Amino acid sequence: MTIFAVICAALFPGIHMGRIWMAYWVLPLPNQFSSLWIGFNSPLLWDVFRVSTYFSVSLVFWYIGLIPDFATIRDRAARAARPISHAVYAIMSFGWSGNARAWHRFEEISLVLAGLATPLVLSVHTIVSMDFATSVIPGWHTTIFPPYFVAGAIFSGFAMVQTLLLVMRKVVNLEEYITLNHVELMNKIIMLTGSIVGVAYITELFMSWYSGVEYEQYAFLNRATGPYWWAYWAMMSCNVISPQVFWSKKLRRNITFTFILSIVVNIGMWFERFVIIVTSLHRDYLPSSWSMFYPTWVDIGIFVGTLGIFFTFFLLYARTFPALPIAEVKSILKSSGSQYKK
Numbered sequence: 003m004t005i006f007a008v009i010c011a012a013l014f015p016g017i018h019m020g021r022i023w024m025a026y027w028v029l030p031l032p033n034q035f036s037s038l039w040i041g042f043n044s045p046l047l048w049d050v051f052r053v054s055t056y057f058s059v060s061l062v063f064w065y066i067g068l069i070p071d072f073a074t075i076r077d078r079a080a081r082a083a084r085p086i087s088h089a090v091y092a093i094m095s096f097g098w099s100g101n102a103r104a105w106h107r108f109e110e111i112s113l114v115l116a117g118l119a120t121p122l123v124l125s126v127h128t129i130v131s132m133d134f135a136t137s138v139i140p141g142w143h144t145t146i147f148p149p150y151f152v153a154g155a156i157f158s159g160f161a162m163v164q165t166l167l168l169v170m171r172k173v174v175n176l177e178e179y180i181t182l183n184h185v186e187l188m189n190k191i192i193m194l195t196g197s198i199v200g201v202a203y204i205t206e207l208f209m210s211w212y213s214g215v216e217y218e219q220y221a222f223l224n225r226a227t228g229p230y231w232w233a234y235w236a237m238m239s240c241n242v243i244s245p246q247v248f249w250s251k252k253l254r255r256n257i258t259f260t261f262i263l264s265i266v267v268n269i270g271m272w273f274e275r276f277v278i279i280v281t282s283l284h285r286d287y288l289p290s291s292w293s294m295f296y297p298t299w300v301d302i303g304i305f306v307g308t309l310g311i312f313f314t315f316f317l318l319y320a321r322t323f324p325a326l327p328i329a330e331v332k333s334i335l336k337s338s339g340s341q342y343k344k
Contacts, residue, residue: 003159005057005064008053009057010308017304045133052126056122059118062115068323069096074328124152128148131152132147141281143218150199150205153199154195154199154241157195157196157199157241161265162264164260165264165265166316168185168264174320185257192263196267199242200241230277234277237273241267241273244270
């Protein structure tokens with residue numbers, strides 16, 4: 003999910019430039035270009051590094067974790083006399099033998115990559131928030147953004163995982179492997195991070211009032227009561243109020259309700275981005291620059307297109323590779339195998 007989402011995100015710098023061939027100049031080029039001065043202090047350049055690093059580490063982490071599974075598929079293809087499949091998965095499994103030395107090295111590199119990926123997740127979303135926080139636009143210039151964006155990323159990420167997971171659980175008949183306990187634990191994380199996001203929203207409101215800056219005060223008043231009040235209250239309802247229903251254990255363990263609420267949370271996080279960007283820009287310092295945003299067919303097409311790209315990649319992945327890591331499931335069967343038996 004991360005890899006496919008980053009692929010979609012990587013398209014946008016080029017789209018925003020209008021002329022896609024000019025994206026060449028966004029890259030951190032060597033300084034022998036005498037007319038080019040790289041702004042390494044700019045969060046926009048930090049974005050280039052964080053997207054590329056995030057993508058590469060995620061891709062390597064994902065691929066390394068699949069190597070034992072590729073070997074399993076390779077062996078099954080050989081037994082089923084499928085030479086093409088066997089050849090493809092033999093290349094992808096890098097000659098995995100499954101001996102003790104291979105497993106030892108596999109576990110070591112998995113631990114190292116997990117150690118790299120964990121702080122990377124924090125840094126990635128912190129840098130995204132700095133794109134806003136380092137500006138002087140009312141509603142953006144706030145130090146709460148980095149932790150607030152990190153909590154929001156975990157919140158929306160778990161909700162999106164629930165959306166995809168529950169569909170795969172039903173379609174591929176994985177009920178014995180993805181149990182209600184897994185779903186309930188994830189719902190607890192959604193409830194916790196939703197509460198943290200709610201605290202961040204309230205902190206924003208408090209700081210805009212406490213700062214005494216009339217531009218900041220007006221920016222947040224305009225969000226709640228201005229022309230885009232419906233987007234603000236949709237964001238608050240979906241992200242802050244709706245996850246609180248998971249205090250009920252019955253609802254936490256209800257698959258249908260969980261699926262619906264995960265979609266509600268994702269809609270709320272889309273509204274959060276809409277509120278942050280549109281409501282902060284549509285009324286600037288000068289009333290003469292005030293305007294309303296109306297999406298064109300190009301805006302709608304780009305949005306729908308990214309959804310199409312994401313789900314195309316995801317469905318191709320689910321068709322070609324294991325939906326669950328076979329090796330990891332095998333490793334826990336010895337201690338918890340009874341719960342997977344019919």
